Amino acid sequence: xxxxxxxxxxxxxxxxxxxxxxxxxxxxxxxxxxxxxxxxxxxxxxxxxxxxxxxxxxxxxxxxxxxxxxxxxxxxxxxxxxxxxxxxxxxxxxxxxxxxxxxxxxxxxxxxxxx
Amino acid sequence: xxxxxxxxxxxxxxxxxxxxxxxxxxxxxxxxxxxxxxxxxxxxxxxxxxxxxxxxxxxxxxxxxxxxxxxxxxxxxxxxxxxxxxxxxxxxxxxxxxxxxxxxxxxxxxxxxxx
Numbered sequence: 001x002x003x004x005x006x007x008x009x010x011x012x013x014x015x016x017x018x019x020x021x022x023x024x025x026x027x028x029x030x031x032x033x034x035x036x037x038x039x040x041x042x043x044x045x046x047x048x049x050x051x052x053x054x055x056x057x058x059x060x061x062x063x064x065x066x067x068x069x070x071x072x073x074x075x076x077x078x079x080x081x082x083x084x085x086x087x088x089x090x091x092x093x094x095x096x097x098x099x100x101x102x103x104x105x106x107x108x109x110x111x112x113x114x115x
Numbered sequence: 116x117x118x119x120x121x122x123x124x125x126x127x128x129x130x131x132x133x134x135x136x137x138x139x140x141x142x143x144x145x146x147x148x149x150x151x152x153x154x155x156x157x158x159x160x161x162x163x164x165x166x167x168x169x170x171x172x173x174x175x176x177x178x179x180x181x182x183x184x185x186x187x188x189x190x191x192x193x194x195x196x197x198x199x200x201x202x203x204x205x206x207x208x209x210x211x212x213x214x215x216x217x218x219x220x221x222x223x224x225x226x227x228x229x230x
Contacts, residue, residue, distance in 0.1 A: 074166075082204045082205015090195070091196055091224070092198060107207070110229070115227055
């Protein structure tokens with residue numbers, strides 16, 4: 001846990017959030033500024049600052065399970081109409097919290113370009 | 116290979132494309148309608164219609180390697196300033212070709228909302 005990280009504080013229960021799903025390694029919460037009818041943030045419980053930091057140290061099994069967790073939640077939220085996954089890394093990506101999180105957006109048609 | 120899939124035809128060399136990187140399982144090509152100075156499409160060489168179809172049948176190793184391939188290309192293209200990954204699944208996601216592809220965008224600040 002990073003004591004300065006808002007997502008670590010949410011995971012620790014120090015800041016409230018709407019938890020959608022959770023297993024031993026990952027958690028999905030509702031984005032507080034949703035950009036679609038369903039807008040989830042799927043993240044590892046342990047603190048990794050971004051996607052590359054996560055991928056470069058975790059096992060293939062854990063990496064695959066994170067994406068499967070996000071894809072299954074997206075498919076479920078999309079109700080057959082689909083969903084968009086977005087992962088922001090660094091300032092140009094628009095990353096706002098330095099704790100890896102996967103945006104899962106569903107419930108409306110997502111336009112192009114993607115930001 | 117799906118004979119009606121434009122990405123399968125690119126992979127087979129039947130339609131030209133700018134190939135950025137390739138290994139035995141995955142290929143990265145330049146998007147023909149780029150939405151950022153760098154806009155890559157990272158995809159499995161074999162045809163899977165979308166992210167869920169890929170995740171539900173492939174091994175953890177292959178799944179993790181696809182995302183590592185994309186994340187490393189993104190970090191390289193981002194030159195320390197970051198990048199955005201976007202995966203569209205189904206009509207609401209904005210998926211335009213039914214062959215799983217990961218958008219990797221870098222070289223400008225990506226805005227919010229992501230489409």
